[in-house]
Amino acid sequence: MPTPSEGRTGSKERDGRKGDRHLALATFVTCSVLAVQSAEPLRVSALARAVRPGELVVLEIAGAEPGASVHVRAFDRDIPAYTTTEGTHRALVGIDLDVKPGTYAAAIDAGGAHAAYDLVVAKRAFRTRTLTVDPAFVTPPESERERIERDAKLLEEVWRSSSPERLWRERFVRPVAEAANSAFGTRSIFNGQPRSAHGGADFLSPAGTAIHAPNAGRIVVARELYFSGNTIVIDHGLGVFSMLAHLSAFDVREGDRVAAGQLVGRVGATGRVTGPHLHCKHGTPPGAPVSAKKRRIWTWYSTCHSSSRL
């Protein structure tokens, strides 16, 4: 089932921290390079604002033979690489919220040339917050079980069916102008019951606010789901998705192609919420499908907070 989504009201953050710290950290920095070269001199570098759970690392691979196909494997999954206009290759490596601190090797293969890059994942502590929502969204009634399973299957299929082409070309943009809270990664307790970590950013926009596509892509979901209410999922290609939840209205249909910044819908309070807000997630799928009945291990990024050059 989708990760819980919450609104701005009814939230008690235990340590009382407020505000959007992520914005202050939004500038990408270059991390140290540790590449082991063999036949060809591959040069690997990483761009990330931090190497820790819930973050995105952009691996940049230079020195591959022209036309060589580049493969990247990290965190036990294959990660698609794409070619930049400068002729380098890039792969977007998401660090799941559940990854423990430690050193994880990314393996790069480029037409027979190999390199390894050590991703040193730092510890990240997430807060816990308590929220009160309609009890039907914490322990759904038996009558809704079939529908919830159908929603989960639909999303599993969507995550597995990303376009093999990169559909975005520009920077990711904010879907709304309003600030997001700092709830990303927070462990949530709904009506006294622990639920999975909050895998998105909540933008505190009034109901009716226009929502813009974070980047170009194809609308693969534009329908009502039990937990996330009226939901849009945009496939940006290469396994990169944006999910926009709790909408009051849709301005697109499934199958539509959208441009970066295009109007896609309106902020609302549908699904499991405590008030109007936009819940926004970005993510990439794991290599292997996971049963819809298990808790889905999924990588969602906090990049909704800022525009990100990918």
Ligand SMILES: [Zn+2]
């Ligand atoms: Zn949320």
